[in-house]
Amino acid sequence: MQTPRIAVANQKGGVGKTTIAINAAAALSGRGHDVLLVDLDPQGNATEHLGLMDTYDAPEPNLYSVLTDPDERAETPQLVESHAEMDVVPSNIDATAVEPELTMMRRSSEQLDAALDYVEAGYDAIVIDTPPTLGFLMDNALYAATNVLIPALAESTSKRAFELLFDHCQHLEDELQIQIEEVGVVINRIDVRKTQAQEMIDWIEDAFDDVPVWRLRERAAVQKALADHQSLLAYEPNSDQVPTLRTIGESLEAQLEVGT
Numbered sequence: 001m002q003t004p005r006i007a008v009a010n011q012k013g014g015v016g017k018t019t020i021a022i023n024a025a026a027a028l029s030g031r032g033h034d035v036l037l038v039d040l041d042p043q044g045n046a047t048e049h050l051g052l053m054d055t056y057d058a059p060e061p062n063l064y065s066v067l068t069d070p071d072e073r074a075e076t077p078q079l080v081e082s083h084a085e086m087d088v089v090p091s092n093i094d095a096t097a098v099e100p101e102l103t104m105m106r107r108s109s110e111q112l113d114a115a116l117d118y119v120e121a122g123y124d125a126i127v128i129d130t131p132p133t134l135g136f137l138m139d140n141a142l143y144a145a146t147n148v149l150i151p152a153l154a155e156s157t158s159k160r161a162f163e164l165l166f167d168h169c170q171h172l173e174d175e176l177q178i179q180i181e182e183v184g185v186v187i188n189r190i191d192v193r194k195t196q197a198q199e200m201i202d203w204i205e206d207a208f209d210d211v212p213v214w215r216l217r218e219r220a221a222v223q224k225a226l227a228d229h230q231s232l233l234a235y236e237p238n239s240d241q242v243p244t245l246r247t248i249g250e251s252l253e254a255q256l257e258v259g260t
C-alpha cells in the first residue's frame, strides 16, 4: 500500500501552509510515526524553519533535478535530511526554475509522485508543503498526495480562495483521473477581537460540514517555535494550541490509516 500523503495547500499566500505542514508532521511524529516533510515551495520557508538552510543551495541531486529529470529520480533518497521531529526533503534555490521546466515535460504533474516512490518505504506518512500558486508544483503535490489539508484565515477573502482551489482540484481530477480528498480545514491565526472572525468561522464550518474543521488561534509562540527551528509541540508543549495540533495528528492518522 502507498504511504499516506497529505498536501497542505491553499494558493492564497500567508495563510499558514508552512506552519500547519510542520506542526501536522510533528503531531503525527509525536504519535510514534515516521514522517517525511517535503518542502515543495521554492521560497524554502519550511526548510528555513527546520534549520536546514545550508542545504537550500545544494548542488544536484536536489529538488530541481529529481523533479525535472526522470533519470535523476532514483537519487531522491539522497535529498533527505534529518530533523529531531521528522525527516525533510528540503527545497532548493534551483526549484524556482522548476515551473518553466515542467511546462515542457510530459506528465508534468506526475513527477513528484514518481520521485516519492523512491523514498516512501521508510515512512508512515508524507506531508507536502506547497507554494502559494496554482502552478505545476501545486499540481504535483495534489497529484502525489490526493489528500489535501487546507489552512485558511478567518477573513472574507478566504471564500474566493476556497472557490479557486476547488475549481482547480476539480480540473485536476478530470484531467488526471484522480480523486482528491479534503482531510480538513484549519482556520488559522484566529484573533477573536477581529469582528469578521466569528462570521467567517461560522461560514467555513457551514461550508465544510462533512470534513473536520479545526481552529488555531493567533499565538506568538507559533512563530517563536519556528524561529527556534521546531514545532509548537516541541517548543511549548503546554501551549493552549497544542491540543488542537494533537487532534489534527490524531484525525489524520485515523482518516488515512497512518501506520497500519
Ligand SMILES: Nc1ncnc2c1ncn2[C@@H]1O[C@H](COP(=O)(O)OP(=O)(O)OP(=O)(O)O)[C@@H](O)[C@H]1O
Residues within 6 Å of the ligand: 012, 013, 014, 015, 016, 017, 018, 019, 020, 041, 045, 130, 131, 132, 188, 189, 190, 216, 217, 218, 219, 220, 222, 223, 226
Ligand atoms: N497560529 C499562528 N499564530 C501566529 N502566527 C502564525 C500562526 N500561523 C502562522 N503564523 C505566522 O504567519 C506567517 C505566515 O505563515 P506561513 O508562512 O505558515 O504561511 P504560508 O501559507 O505558508 O505562506 P506562503 O503562502 O508564503 O507559503 C508566518 O510568519 C507564521 O509564523
Ligand SMILES: [Mg+2]
Residues within 6 Å of the ligand: 017, 018, 019, 041, 045, 046, 129, 130
Ligand atoms: Mg509557506
